[in-house]
Amino acid sequence: MTGRIRAILRLFAVQGTWNYERMLGVGMGYAAEPLLEDLKAVDPVRHGEAVARSAEFFNCNPNLAGLALGATTRAEYEAVPGPQIVRFRTALCSPLGAMGDELFWAGLVPALVGAALAGVVLGAGWWAIAGFIFVYNGIRLWTSYWSLRVGMQSGMRVGAAIGASWLPRAIRRVGPAAAFAIGAAIPLVAAWYLKPFGWSAGVGAAGVAVAGIALTRWFAPFLTAIRFALAAMIFLLILRRVGV
Amino acid sequence: MTELSAQVLILILVWGTLVGLDLVSVPQAMISRPLVAGTVAGWLTGDVHTGLRIGVLFELFALDVLPVGAVKYPDYGPATVAAVVLGTGSIWQLSLGLSVALGLVLALLGGWSLQVVRRWNARAIQRRAAALAAGESNAIRRLQYGGLLRDALRGFILTLVGVVLALLLKDGVRLDDQTHLALTLVAIGSALAAAANGAFRSSGRNARLKWLAAGVGAGVLLAALA
Numbered sequence: 007m008t009g010r011i012r013a014i015l016r017l018f019a020v021q022g023t024w025n026y027e028r029m030l031g032v033g034m035g036y037a038a039e040p041l042l043e044d045l046k047a048v049d050p051v052r053h054g055e056a057v058a059r060s061a062e063f064f065n066c067n068p069n070l071a072g073l074a075l076g077a078t079t080r081a082e083y084e085a086v087p088g089p090q091i092v093r094f095r096t097a098l099c100s101p102l103g104a105m106g107d108e109l110f111w112a113g114l115v116p117a118l119v120g121a122a123l124a125g126v127v128l129g130a131g132w133w134a135i136a137g138f139i140f141v142y143n144g145i146r147l148w149t150s151y152w153s154l155r156v157g158m159q160s161g162m163r164v165g166a167a168i169g170a171s172w173l174p175r176a177i178r179r180v181g182p183a184a185a186f187a188i189g190a191a192i193p194l195v196a197a198w199y200l201k202p203f204g205w206s207a208g209v210g211a212a213g214v215a216v217a218g219i220a221l222t223r224w225f226a227p228f229l230t231a232i233r234f235a236l237a238a239m240i241f242l243l244i245l246r247r248v249g250v
Numbered sequence: 251m252t253e254l255s256a257q258v259l260i261l262i263l264v265w266g267t268l269v270g271l272d273l274v275s276v277p278q279a280m281i282s283r284p285l286v287a288g289t290v291a292g293w294l295t296g297d298v299h300t301g302l303r304i305g306v307l308f309e310l311f312a313l314d315v316l317p318v319g320a321v322k323y324p325d326y327g328p329a330t331v332a333a334v335v336l337g338t339g340s341i342w343q344l345s346l347g348l349s350v351a352l353g354l355v356l357a358l359l360g361g362w363s364l365q366v367v368r369r370w371n372a373r374a375i376q377r378r379a380a381a382l383a384a385g386e387s388n389a390i391r392r393l394q395y396g397g398l399l400r401d402a403l404r405g406f407i408l409t410l411v412g413v414v415l416a417l418l419l420k421d422g423v424r425l426d427d428q429t430h431l432a433l434t435l436v437a438i439g440s441a442l443a444a445a446a447n448g449a450f451r452s453s454g455r456n457a458r459l460k461w462l463a464a465g466v467g468a469g470v471l472l473a474a475l476a
């Protein structure tokens with residue numbers, strides 16, 4: 007197995023040692039190890055320094071971590087001064103975090119979850135869930151491969167490579183798709199649950215939903231959705247106990 | 251009420267552990283999404299229908315979570331698995347509310363346990379700070395495997411606690427059918443509120459809001475036709 011494939015596989019565990027001090031740092035060091043192996047024979051001192059740098063503080067969306075990993079690895083092989091690599095790596099945190107979160111957590115995942123929910127309630131069952139898993143992981147695997155390749159090719163010029171890539175366009179397109187899919191899924195799921203109960207029960211559940219939306223907005227961040235749900239259930243049990 | 255065999259419970263514990271690991275550590279393949287975790291748990295317990303009903307409901311709660319940066323969030327995966335164990339073999343209209351109540355408590359516990367593991371990881375890193383500064387690859391590997399092990403342990407304990415509570419509640423809770431039905435309706439209403447809040451928040455006030463409205467329109471139309 008080549009170093010690059012091992013690095014891609016290790017990137018799937020890049021958050022394995024997530025903590026509030028180095029965040030993804032140690033996971034990045036773990037993924038960098040196979041890529042830095044060749045440096046050991048050429049310059050053992052530089053290799054030790056590169057390994058130490060690879061495990062320092064780093065944070066971004068895990069699916070785009072390959073861009074930073076590839077770029078900093080190339081910079082190590084090009085003998086870019088260490089402090090410059092550290093500054094470069096730190097500078098990549100925010101843009102890779104923001105872009106990855108927009109693309110995956112606020113875009114692709116809700117879009118596919120919305121589609122899967124709609125598929126399930128319309129009768130697709132397992133196929134909808136399998137489709138979600140296969141499509142998401144296919145895109146993710148390809149993104150990991152692409153990220154590492156572009157990072158390794160571009161080195162310190164990775165910012166320009168990202169700007170010229172498909173990434174900014176995809177981010178613009180996936181947001182509306184996510185909004186549409188979730189928007190369509192919510193009434194479908196509501197009907198799926200409430201149809202067997204009849205109108206009066208549906209109105210009751212809708213009342214709980216409206217109260218939940220209003221109260222969790224007014225009393226945010228203290229009153230989360232979970233706290234509201236548990237409080238409403240406890241309130242209901244008390245009402246039932248006193249005979250209402 | 252369906253009795254679950256020891257083999258099924260072991261499979262559930264393994265599945266819950268994998269689901270717990272998937273959320274953050276490895277491989278983030280989305281098996282920790284409640285929709286997936288619940289359906290597979292239902293398949294393991296022999297009640298896919300209940301797994302789907304519970305999984306879809308927790309998925310609505312999960313839509314309220316945007317796991318960006320260092321934000322703290324609940325862990326719905328093992329919680330959904332345990333909720334399915336509680337709901338298995340029962341009529342979903344009667345069991346959904348209590349299952350969701352158990353799952354929500356476990357999701358909060360799961361969120362707290364993530365913080366514990368993160369602090370535990372930080373302490374392990376501090377202990378090996380000198381080796382890390384010296385660029386020792388072995389130290390990085392040990393820390394990484396340790397982190398994964400800690401998270402697997404977290405997922406296992408969370409699922410175990412959830413399954414034990416589910417089995418206790420299965421036999422121990424005596425509520426009349428009306429109360430069960432009302433709990434289910436409160437759970438559905440709360441989940442819809444969570445999903446709607448998540449959708450509004452991620453749409454903001456820009457063009458995404460129009461797409462959200464268009465999606466709602468399409469969903470209402472499809473629901474009417476279905």
